Amino acid sequence: MTLPADAPHAAGTRHATERLRPSRPDRPEPSFAGTPPFPEAARTALANEQLRANLGRATATIRTKRAAVVAERADWEALRLAGAAIKDEVLRDLPALLEQLERAVGTAGGTVHWARDAAEANGIVASIARANGATEVVKVKSMATQEIELNEALRQEGIDVWETDLAEMIVQLGHDLPSHILVPAIHRNRSEIRDIFIDEMGRVGRPAPEGLTNEPAELAEAARLHLREKFLRARVAVSGANFAVAETGTVVVVESEGNGRMCLTLPEVLITVMGIEKLVPTWRDLEVFMQLLPRSATAERMNPYTSMWTGVTAGDGPQAFHLVLLDNGRTDTLSDTVGRQALRCIRCSACLNVCPVYERTGGQAYGSVYPGPIGAILTPQLRGIARHPVDKQTASLPFASSLCGACFDVCPVRIDIPEVLVHLRGQVVRQSEASHRLPTAEAASMRVAAWTLQTPRRLGLAERAAGLGGRLFGRRGTLRRMPGPGPIAGWFRARDLRAPARESFRAWWRRTDGGRGGD
Amino acid sequence: MSSPEVEPAGSSGRRATSAGDARETVLGRIHDALADAPPRVPIPRDYEHALPPGTDIAGLFVERVGDYRATVHRTTTAGLTATIAAALAAQRVTRLAAPAGVPDTWLAGIEVERVGDDPPLSFPALDRLDGVITGCAVAIAETGTIVLDGGPDQGRRALSLLPDLHVCIVMSSQIVGTVPEALARLDSTRPQTWISGPSATSDIELQRVEGVHGPRRLDVIVVE
Incomplete structure (x- = not known):
């Protein structure tokens, strides 16, 4: 699709005559749909020696670092207990807290939308983008928007999405699928990333610098140069949320690179898509999660950048703020008294990094944006296992574990993942029995x-x-x-x-x- | 994954009514899901709220900021201008953004063009500046974090984002020991940026590399 040179979108860019789009007509859009059941997908992944080497190195690095920063805190267990209790309180008081959040965001100049499922959330984002005349949006890495496949939905509406997180951009430029919650391109090594940049950056904007090597610092510099023009021209941004404070209406995004700050600060319109469970009741509660999350996720005392905003602020940042509250299977998950603890998850991915199964198969074998131990309990529940029989791939996920328990030990909000795995295995067996006339x-x-x-x-x-x-x-x-x-x-x-x-x-x-x- | 009762989204004409339905439907589903009425339990807050008495809080802050490969300077009120001058000279800064609340004394006699933000600079203009100087709202020793909240000496968020060098002045009285102490001092209604070192990424083989989209250089000057 080509826009005329005087279209508002193209004005002022270096590529004034041709609209550059992330998708490639010569390749199918990558999708998790069609992933075979876990044992089969795992066998394919295990045969990929490059993947195993990349994953083994990366997870070993992060495990060691995490253990060191957690050992620094004598009160780590007390923080975990507080984190779990606060999240349980959120789940118990969810209706009142969501209504409180809605009022606070509205008072501060934001607009709250509710979405029952992925299609409804995507429709809301698309209509806001269209109402603002946007043909493209910049995006901060977010699990919720991956879960609802927002990029593909917007593409079908003629709106391009530019992923700005480095790893997410590597996945997008590589026409690939994510394999980790925090570092979606963890399955790629530096040389593969260099090749993707050289082959693909020029097709969608500023090309990779001449003579680019596989040094991580040079690759990061290439990403900086490539994305800067997109940040400066973007009018609409889409983000997820790490936390939202019901009491104050404050939304929190935790990041490292500054791409989040760019998206949350420069565009005129900001749309945040957030699962209904991502609340904390009070401002004070952030003191627990701002300590638990960075150490569990990137093994740092604190991540480089955290943005917190409440509605809109005159003269500073986006002047329109839309918050989309997403169900999409979360209430089904909440209805299971054993399984609901999965909704405590703060998406740190510590459980992936310690999991002997994940370390060997990588994330794509799980056939979901949520891989690893948390994915094995979250995906089947979001897909409705508490309500109805699920497909074979989904039913295979609770069995993608040796039940060693390392995931529970590192979970910052004490989700007893093995307990939920066993519980879901029982559900799978009972559903299978019910659907067979003869015993299996x-x-x-x-x-x-x-x-x-x-x-x-x-x-x-x-x-x-x-x-x-x-x-x-x-x-x-x-x-x-x-x-x-x-x-x-x-x-x-x-x-x-x-x-x-x-x-x-x-x-x-x-x-x-x-x-x-x-x- | 869509539930059968949901109409296809995308027709904006119907959204006004379906939006209200969505809210009631989701809240109704939550009520049903919580039919077992889970018990209320007190939240245990037995974690540390302050550093042990006698901790050298400014010293710890300087050490922890340094761990992020930010450049840290310690000075006194009398030495502040000279320290700023040296930090700017080291990066050959000629044009420096400074929000209105940055005192003239900080930059007195320094050979640098002070660029104000009133009327607001365009983003491309901000992008072309060599650096920015700001104060901060609060700093956290335990994590080596500075927090900006858009106060007069910090300006709007874009100001400390687009230029490649951020010089941040921290008065020792602004440094607290822990994250809980910092949150107690902060005002939730103000837009905040918590900064712990320069922009960084761990996305390539999970190794930390400094310098992606935010300022690649962070100079923190602690004034005793």
Whole structure:
């Protein structure tokens, strides 16, 4: 699409004759739709050695740094307890707090909109952008807008979105999908990023500097030069929110690069899309989260920049402010008394960085903008698992975990992710049973196990049988796979099993009188 | 992922009525979701609110700001102008933005063109300046943070954003120990920017690199 040279959008830019657009007609828009169930997606990801090397290096770096800045705070556990309690209070008092926020934002000159789902939120953003004559918007990285696929929705309305966060821009320029909550391009190394910049920047604006190397400082400089012209001409910006204070109507965006400050300060119109759970009740409550979040997210005592604004301020920043409050499955999540704790999440991504599964598969295997342990409990709930059966990919997510519990240990708001994973597994199994007239293979084997474990005699027989079976595999053998289809072969696809001992513990105890009678 | 009862968005003519429905629908869904009436529990606030008595708060602030690779200077009221002059000379600043509330004494005798913001400078004009000098509203020792709130010596937010050098003057009386102490001093109605070091990113292999979109150089001058 080409705009005439005198169109308001093109005036004053270096590219006055041709409208440069982020999407490429020669490539499909990247989408998580069609991601296979986790075990299959994980197998593909595991075969990518570059991905595993990039992820292994990056997560090891951030784990070490986080541990150091958290150890600095003797009161870390007290902060976590406060953070969890404040978020639980938010969930419990949500209707009153949202109405309080709405009044405070309105009093300060902002406008509050409500959106039941993604389509409604996208429609609100598009109509505000159109009403202001915008054909493009600059965007601060935000999980909520990724979740509702705002970029694609605006593109279909003829409005281009420029991602301004460095990692998000790498993903956008690379026609790629995000793989981490905080660092969406964590799966890319510096050389891949350099190549993307050289190939793609010139197509959408200022080209990458001549002779660009893969030095991170040079790559950051290239991003600065490339985006500056977009910041200076932008009239509408879209952001998410890390926190909103119900008491005062203050919205908070936490960032590092300054792209957030650019978007939140320079354009005339600011649209913020925020999940309804992102509230804190009082101004004072920020004292807890402004300590928990930076240390958990980027392993810093404080992130470089935090912007806080309340409505509009005459002569400073956007003169129109729209706040879109988004449900999109959050109330379904809230209805589950075990699963609702996932709504405490402040999107720090500490749980991703410590997860042995995430570290190996990367984020794209989860088929959602929310990857890793938090994604495994949040995505199925946002997709309505509490209300109705979900598709196979979604149903596979609660099983994408070894239940090691490292995620709970680092969670700044103490979400018991393993507890919710087990709870959701139960839901998946019950929904699967309900939809099958015959018992599934898994349900059948569980029934056999229950029968076997009911009496010591049945267990003893099973142990003898296992011991005999074990001899077939040698003394120290390992069972790696079982032939054929069916549940047993399926179980072995992701697991090894030591061959059963020739003698069960109970048989050994009887024979040796608990070890007193010799070996 | 859209629920069946929701009409397709995008037709702005219908939004006025559907917007009201959305509000009532979402609030209604929340009420239903909380039918179990979760119990109210007191919020434990057993975390630290202040640094231990006797802590050298200004010293800690200087150390922590330095950790972010900002440049930190310590001076006295008498030495302030000379320190500012040296910081500007080191970066060869010739044109410097200064909000109206920056005292003349800070820049007295310094060979630099002071550019005011009244009437407001255009963004491209701000972008072409060499630097900006501001005061601050409060500073936090524990995290090495300065907070601007648009006060007369700080100006509007764009002023301390577009120029590539930010020189920030911090009076030692403005430094508090902790984040809770800072929030207690701040006014939520004012637009705020919390700044901890120069612009930085960790987006490339999770290694911190200074200098992206905000000022790439931050000089903090602490006045005892």
